[in-house]
Amino acid sequence: MAVASPETTNLNTAVDDGSAEEGGRRPQHLDRLSFSLVKLPHLADYLPNLQTITNPLENNQFYHPSDEFYLSSSDVILRQTVLDLSGNFRSPSTSPHLSYPRAGPRKLIFFDPSHVRAAIVTCGGLCPGMNTVIRELVVGLWELYGVREIYGVKAGYRGFYSGEPVRLNPKLVQNWHRMGGTVLETSRGGFDLDKIVNAIQDRGFNQVHSFYSLVPTCDT
Known part of the structure; x- marks a missing residue:
């Protein structure tokens, strides 16, 4: 659950959607998208000395997860999933979009x-x-x-x-x-x-x- 005044971390990512202006130049506002990662309450915030163990799925004889199966801190979900890249409305470069940590399996569990x-x-x-x-x-x-x-x-x-x-x-x-x-x-x-x-x-x-x-x- 997000808190009322969430702590955020600014993230930037390059975008390449294949668009270009006349002369082959891309609009400058498409060069980078800016995101703010919302910091949600985490178990480690309340139990800072909590130890982690390797996910049991690693040793499950019937289940063999690939490296891409596990999520990391870089996996996020956007609050606004439909973006306007034309530059006519809110500019992604000047108004960071909220993002949240993605839920899913981790390689280390608590x-x-x-x-x-x-x-x-x-x-x-x-x-x-x-x-x-x-x-x-x-x-x-x-x-x-x-x-x-x-x-x-x-x-x-x-x-x-x-x-x-x-x-x-x-x-x-x-x-x-x-x-x-x-x-x-x-x-x-x-x-x-x-x-x-x-x-x-x-x-x-x-x-x-x-x-x-x-x-x-x-x-x-």
């Missing part, structure tokens, strides 16, 4: 899978594919990363303190993608933040994967 206790929770409205996302996350954590303690939190955020989590594994979620809604159930509002945080700490969860829908739904 969580030792043997110590991970992952919680999965679905919140808010429903949307197609929620059970598929849960299933793929469970299978990915289990098969690719070797995580063995995966829990489903029932009925949204309040489920952290109102009931017992469900132990999940690939066999249990095998057919969840064929079901509608969310097998873990969901809820809207009415939660107690302090109780949620206390429950996460008491249960020893060190990863929380939260899914919610941004698609408008009709309540009946």
Whole structure:
């Protein structure tokens, strides 16, 4: 989540779109695009001495990632994905475009899978594919990363303190993608933040994967 006044780092990159003015010269405003990289909160900001380990995918006998598979700090996503390079509107060279670090696999990770206790929770409205996302996350954590303690939190955020989590594994979620809604159930509002945080700490969860829908739904 971006902070209200994000810290940014200016980046410049050369652009070659094949365009040229008469005489073979390119417009000067196309020579370089300027970007501002938004600094987002990171785990290392709060735990500066946290050690990293090599991604378990490197040693997975069924998965052989290429060097291009992993992302680095130079991989970004642009906030404005459609740019006008004509120079008639905002000039890319004088108005840096916001960019954000791209999410994805890294070669070095912060969580030792043997110590991970992952919680999965679905919140808010429903949307197609929620059970598929849960299933793929469970299978990915289990098969690719070797995580063995995966829990489903029932009925949204309040489920952290109102009931017992469900132990999940690939066999249990095998057919969840064929079901509608969310097998873990969901809820809207009415939660107690302090109780949620206390429950996460008491249960020893060190990863929380939260899914919610941004698609408008009709309540009946």
